[in-house]
Amino acid sequence: MAPQHHKVVIIGSGPAGHTAAIYLARANLNPFMFEGMMANGFAPGGQLTTTTDVENFPGFPEGVMGGELMEKMREQSVRFGTEIETETITKLDTSARPFKLWREGSESEKEPTDTADAVIIATGASAKRMNLPGEDIYWQNGISACAVCDGAVPIFRNKPLVVIGGGDSAAEEAIYLTKYASHVHVLVRRDKLRASKVMASRLLKHPKVTVHFNTVPTETLGDGKLLGSVATKDTVTGATGSIPANGLFYAIGHVPATELVKGQVNLDNDGYISTIPGTAETNIVGLFAAGDVQDKRYRQAVTSAGSGCMAALDAERYLSELEAEE
CATH class of the missing domain: 3.50.50.60 (FAD/NAD(P)-binding domain)
Structure with a gap:
């Protein structure tokens, strides 16, 4: 044919x-x-x-x-x-x-x-995703890969948010989200940022941002409808923890x-x-x-x-x- x-x-x-x-x-x-x-x-x-x-x-x-x-x-x-x-x-x-x-x-x-x-x-x-436990439940119900697209939606306004990543994109997204969030937590797997010096400095100095080094997310938690927190682990000590968060944004490429x-x-x-x-x-x-x-x-x-x-x-x-x- x-x-x-x-x-x-x-x-x-x-x-x-x-x-x-x-x-x-x-x-x-x-x-x-x-x-x-x-x-x-x-x-x-x-x-x-x-x-x-x-x-x-x-x-x-x-x-x-x-x-x-x-x-x-x-x-x-x-x-x-x-x-x-x-x-x-x-x-x-x-x-x-x-x-x-x-x-x-x-x-x-x-x-x-x-x-x-x-x-x-x-x-x-x-967008690269981590396929964390609970991710399928809360994708687009608290989890996103685009701060510019989703950062301004009502569920994120005046709420704590988490950004995952240590490069320029993560820094840019975290700073962008400070316009809407009560606070932004940035989880960085390594002990330093990969972002350019200018972006890293701006991120670290921002009053509404906390950077958590040597930290990775392990699970996304919520009420079954909306995200409520992100479970974490210290890559050096192995200590576990949890960060209250209405939003989780991937910025890992x-x-x-x-x-x-x-x-x-x-x-x-x-x-x-x-x-x-x-x-x-x-x-x-x-x-x-x-x-x-x-x-x-x-x-x-x-x-x-x-x-x-x-x-x-x-x-x-x-x-x-x-x-x-x-």
């Missing part, structure tokens, strides 16, 4: 993927999206489907549930003509054009299931979903796809990247959407040039 050919394929269905789809569909380029089924551990729609209230996405003054926001984006993509398959692409060959794609279950086949003149990678990233393109596309030292500054272009002509898979700094729904727009416009320009050549 001959592979199905598309002008442009979008892999991923978060804000970046759907924004790209909306722009491409309105340009009459008939985008084809593989939204994935539990790809990278998420349902179609990506990380936002695991969040509750989203209060910082423009256009929703009363806030919106993460899943609802992604459903609205999906409806908008479909309205303008995007074709969406709830399947996962597990193999991509960019060595020649058109690019070759294999759907899940067909990886061993010699012939691809699909081909495309252009591909936008919008597969996102997932993210893992970009780049398995599809490893060995084909340039990645940075942290494994994110490298794009040409100011564009969504990768080192492979016709392959574009958008959203958290190429953004390790901001990681917000609105910045992902913006980069999806960039990817669509770059892809549209590329396809126009390709058509002119032919």
